[in-house]
Amino acid sequence: MAQKPLRLLACGDVEGKFDVLFNRVRTIQKKSGNFDLLLCVGNFFGSIPNAEWEEYKTGIKKAPIQTYVLGANNQETVKYFQDADGCELAENITYLGRKGVFTGSSGLQIVYLSGTESLSEPVPSYSFSPKDVSFLRTMLCSTSQFKGVDILLTSPWPKYVGNFGNSSGEVDTKKCGSASISSLATVLKPRYHFAALEKTYYERLPYRNHIVLQENAQHATRFIALANVGNPEKKKYLYAFSITPMKLMDAAELVKQPPDVTENPYRKSGKEVSIGKQITSPEEESACQFFFDINEKHGRKRSSTGRDSKFSSHPKQPRKPPQPPGPCWFCLASPEVEKHLVVNIGTHCYLALAKGGLSDDHVLILPIGHYQSVVELSAEVVEEVEKYKATLRRFFKSRGKRCVLFERNYKSHHLQLQVIPVPLSRCATDDIKDAFITQAQEQQIELLEIPEHSDIKQIAQPGAAYFYVELDTGEKLFHRIKKNFPLQFGREVLASEAILNIPDKSDWRQCQISKEEEETLARRFRKDFEPFDFTLDD
Numbered sequence: 046m047a048q049k050p051l052r053l054l055a056c057g058d059v060e061g062k063f064d065v066l067f068n069r070v071r072t073i074q075k076k077s078g079n080f081d082l083l084l085c086v087g088n089f090f091g092s093i094p095n096a097e098w099e100e101y102k103t104g105i106k107k108a109p110i111q112t113y114v115l116g117a118n119n120q121e122t123v124k125y126f127q128d129a130d131g132c133e134l135a136e137n138i139t140y141l142g143r144k145g146v147f148t149g150s151s152g153l154q155i156v157y158l159s160g161t162e163s164l165s166e167p168v169p170s171y172s173f174s175p176k177d178v179s180f181l182r183t184m185l186c187s188t189s190q191f192k193g194v195d196i197l198l199t200s201p202w203p204k205y206v207g208n209f210g211n212s213s214g215e216v217d218t219k220k221c222g223s224a225s226i227s228s229l230a231t232v233l234k235p236r237y238h239f240a241a242l243e244k245t246y247y248e249r250l251p252y253r254n255h256i257v258l259q260e261n262a263q264h265a266t267r268f269i270a271l272a273n274v275g276n277p278e279k280k281k282y283l284y285a286f287s288i289t290p291m292k293l294m295d296a297a298e299l300v301k302q303p304p305d306v307t308e309n310p311y312r313k314s315g316k317e318v319s320i321g322k323q324i325t326s327p328e329e330e331s332a333c334q335f336f337f338d339i340n341e342k343h344g345r346k347r348s349s350t351g352r353d354s355k356f357s358s359h360p361k362q363p364r365k366p367p368q369p370p371g372p373c374w375f376c377l378a379s380p381e382v383e384k385h386l387v388v389n390i391g392t393h394c395y396l397a398l399a400k401g402g403l404s405d406d407h408v409l410i411l412p413i414g415h416y417q418s419v420v421e422l423s424a425e426v427v428e429e430v431e432k433y434k435a436t437l438r439r440f441f442k443s444r445g446k447r448c449v450l451f452e453r454n455y456k457s458h459h460l461q462l463q464v465i466p467v468p469l470s471r472c473a474t475d476d477i478k479d480a481f482i483t484q485a486q487e488q489q490i491e492l493l494e495i496p497e498h499s500d501i502k503q504i505a506q507p508g509a510a511y512f513y514v515e516l517d518t519g520e521k522l523f524h525r526i527k528k529n530f531p532l533q534f535g536r537e538v539l540a541s542e543a544i545l546n547i548p549d550k551s552d553w554r555q556c557q558i559s560k561e562e563e564e565t566l567a568r569r570f571r572k573d574f575e576p577f578d579f580t581l582d583d
Contacts (some may be wrong), residue, residue, distance in 0.1 A: 071109050162175075175225050181229060184504070241273070291366065445469050452511075484534075
């Protein structure tokens, strides 16, 4: 069955005219049926406070549609955006954050960048820097499989967008707009790019993202600038459209060229316009939002089958687990597995005590089939991994402990998701998080924080080396390994004085015990874990 297109609305500068906007949305939905989302670019709040917002903030009034907005573009409105990483502003109204990727489990991918451009340091809280743009480029475009994104949301226009296109009216696109956004649009290749701030409506002719006769055909981009809500000239401020996520589209259908398509406005003679060349590599950022899930923000849980919603994350055909190229210590069917360490077996995964563990109840979640990393797992295996994680959290909580999970997909052949319990009396979750970030900084490791509902598959491609930590709060830390990485880093942090205070156990080879002792520990864990064992329910 074909994916039903999503019905979206995009809006320009609201400037505090919430009633005008939402009444208009209600009229449209009454006439044309409900839409899935409303995306707002430009100034959502006006510079002068008004009573309207208080009514929405306190729940007296409610937005008629799930609404996502960009952040401040001036100092006067910074106060409304308390959390730079995104937050709920009122019921059905959510601030996306400074920059990132908004991904629905349907596969729809929306990149957002809040604020106006700043080329000087320090960057104001209502602006983005070339480093922010560079970070998005690096995060999204680092693999050869990258083809583009569905939607790009910015407040400023991209500079030069009028080149080779229809007239942009009174806006001179050679002088107006951001060169960094032009550079970002060039590499992200959004199917739709929305902007505002210029108080006018401009729908540019669609443009190509490939060079004719020199590159394979790619999808076209439509740039749409929207006017301010309730403007007296009646310029268009609300844009309705339907879109099927590109990852679900047939390739031939995706790259069909509109009859009025033009050359790319950011290229000259087949080469990229010399814009954004000054952009530097991003510096380490320990706390910024990059990904979150539409369903999670809506407060709904996905069904285990993924059939309850059009935002379904599961592939249609489960992948057959690949076979190891040689003997594997962790494939359950392999004679190399030390089966006396296995403490629980599910349908797709199993639990085993860690050899040379940091504690007697340090366990591993492992797939039964041969998978190298979490990124490569099929949907049904992911589902059972999540089940084991949730069950282990409950188990350890009942024993006065919180658990830390980490994976090192580097110089390893079979996924080993390490689960280490930490007594609640030892330290708080924030202490564990700080220890990882501090020790990463000391070793020049760029450890990025991503929100709890993110999916590692959105960040790392199959085959990419990475290190990943998940805390009991759902917070996640991620490092993309480029060259070398200390193999014992995860253990070293957890064994450090700040957490478990057992530095002599940072190397598992120094912690080995006899097989008889391992068998005793395994029997004890099986007995203790049995009341929580979900495999007995099947």
